[in-house]
Amino acid sequence: MTSTQSEYFQKLRQEHVAQGPANxxxxxxxxxxxxxxxxxxxxxFIDFAGGIGVNNVxxxxxxxxxxxxxxxxxxxxxxxxxxxxxxxxxxxARLNELTPxxxxxxxxxxxxxxxxxxxxxxxxxxxxxxxxxxxxxxxxHGRTLLTMSLTSKIKPYKYGFGPxxxxxxxxxxPYCYRCPLGCKYPDCNMACVDYLExxxxxxxxxxxxxxxxxxxxxxxxxxxxxxxxYFPRLADICKKYGILLILDEVQSGAGRxxxxxxxxxxxxxxxxxxxxxxxxxxxxxxAITGRQELMDAPHPGGLxxxxxxxxxxxxxxxxxxxxxFEDKLxxxxxxxxxxxxxxxxxxxxxHEIIGDVRGKGPMLALELxxxxxxxxxxxxxxxxxxxxxxDKGLVLLSCGNFGNxxxxxxxxxITDEQLDKGLSILEESLEEVxx
Ligand SMILES: Cc1ncc(COP(=O)(O)O)c(C=O)c1O
Numbered sequence: 001m002t003s004t005q006s007e008y009f010q011k012l013r014q015e016h017v018a019q020g021p022a023n024x025x026x027x028x029x030x031x032x033x034x035x036x037x038x039x040x041x042x043x044x045f046i047d048f049a050g051g052i053g054v055n056n057v058x059x060x061x062x063x064x065x066x067x068x069x070x071x072x073x074x075x076x077x078x079x080x081x082x083x084x085x086x087x088x089x090x091x092x093a094r095l096n097e098l099t100p101x102x103x104x105x106x107x108x109x110x111x112x113x114x115x116x117x118x119x120x121x122x123x124x125x126x127x128x129x130x131x132x133x134x135x136x137x138x139x140x141h142g143r144t145l146l147t148m149s150l151t152s153k154i155k156p157y158k159y160g161f162g163p164x165x166x167x168x169x170x171x172x173x174p175y176c177y178r179c180p181l182g183c184k185y186p187d188c189n190m191a192c193v194d195y196l197e198x199x200x201x202x203x204x205x206x207x208x209x210x211x212x213x214x215x216x217x218x219x220x221x222x223x224x225x226x227x228x229x230y231f232p233r234l235a236d237i238c239k240k241y242g243i244l245l246i247l248d249e250v251q252s253g254a255g256r257x258x259x260x261x262x263x264x265x266x267x268x269x270x271x272x273x274x275x276x277x278x279x280x281x282x283x284x285x286x287a288i289t290g291r292q293e294l295m296d297a298p299h300p301g302g303l304x305x306x307x308x309x310x311x312x313x314x315x316x317x318x319x320x321x322x323x324x325f326e327d328k329l330x331x332x333x334x335x336x337x338x339x340x341x342x343x344x345x346x347x348x349x350x351h352e353i354i355g356d357v358r359g360k361g362p363m364l365a366l367e368l369x370x371x372x373x374x375x376x377x378x379x380x381x382x383x384x385x386x387x388x389x390x391d392k393g394l395v396l397l398s399c400g401n402f403g404n405x406x407x408x409x410x411x412x413x414i415t416d417e418q419l420d421k422g423l424s425i426l427e428e429s430l431e432e433v434x435x
Pocket of ligand 1 (some may be wrong): 113215
């Protein structure tokens with residue numbers, strides 16, 4: 001029996017590639033364009049995953065491809081520390097302008113989301129001369145030693161990889177569907193923010209805390225979306241104790257929620273923001289943007305890296321910003337969000353398994369439960385749903401502590417027809433799972 005190309009490469013993968021970098025699907029991709037991926041055997045998939053939130057402007061957007069090719073023709077690498085280039089500097093200026101806060105800012109670049117978070121924490125510690133950091137339950141910030149220490153979920157991210165970085169403290173996140181304090185919104189009056197005051201008595205002295213780092217909407221943690229009052233109240237507490245507020249927009253940024261940054265929905269001005277994923281349309285790039293006095297605190301040479309802010313990635317990011325703002329893809333993102341929320345709310349009415357629908361813009365999620373009253377996570381059902389969707393040609397990812405939250409991260413260039421087809425597959429597959 002002759003095997004398919006996919007089977008051939010899947011076998012080769014088993015024989016030669018470590019198992020740590022796990023595969024959510026078995027697809028071996030040959031080509032991807034817009035919102036469609038095609039595997040080596042010609043099977044097409046509608047992409048609701050976007051390479052885990054990286055392809056907001058679509059796979060191989062022609063303007064991003066052109067920017068990459070043009071830059072490669074000029075030069076590929078000089079190292080910013082050795083020979084500067086226009087795209088790094090222009091991108092820094094653009095991000096300083098686009099991020100919230102009417103104050104002087106500075107930006108710098110790195111290669112991955114984790115590296116952006118590492119740098120943000122280094123800057124915060126240096127600027128405040130304080131050693132501690134507070135992160136959140138369900139938070140995800142990466143897989144390096146520091147970012148893994150900030151990350152909450154043990155398996156698979158932290159298990160067996162300790163000891164972790166000291167002086168990392170953890171507080172509950174406003175996960176209203178499963179309130180960690182057992183409260184009910186809005187009667188709780190945001191007890192989770194007030195909890196910080198007692199936390200500062202029993203866990204950590206606020207005068208030793210450099211920063212609180214939060215995702216505006218938790219990505220891997222389950223698209224958990226805080227109520228409108230949360231971040232303004234958190235920012236007040238930070239101000240009261242001289243603690244910096246770092247917003248990790250690695251997954252929620254670059255237009256994912258219908259605004260350039262998710263935190264714009266809450267109207268606050270963070271001290272430092274980290275961005276990555278969709279920022280450079282698939283090229284490895286991350287950014288750290290913050291208040292000038294903080295960003296300029298570390299001495300020259302204290303930050304950076306050989307590949308950080310690669311010229312091809314910076315040019316790709318400038319193209320992404322042009323596409324989002326000039327080609328009005330941010331508006332398309334809002335439009336997608338409106339369609340999705342309508343379809344998902346309808347779906348929830350007819351499907352008991354959907355316990356919660358949440359998110360902003362097209363960063364939306366369905367939390368699956370076995371029973372709406374007990375809220376027992378429907379983990380196995382979510383796994384089956386992912387597989388059935390995949391078999392029918394839709395790539396859809398789950399997230400959350402129990403793996404029971406289905407999330408949408410499709411490219412904004414998805415056509416109405418592709419979106420409709422993808423949603424129909426999701427609906428049909430839900431029927432099968434719920435049966
Ligand atoms: C909010 C957030 N921060 C940081 C990271 C880490 O990014 P990377 O995988 O590029 O290191 C991720 C990745 O999913 C993320 O969602």
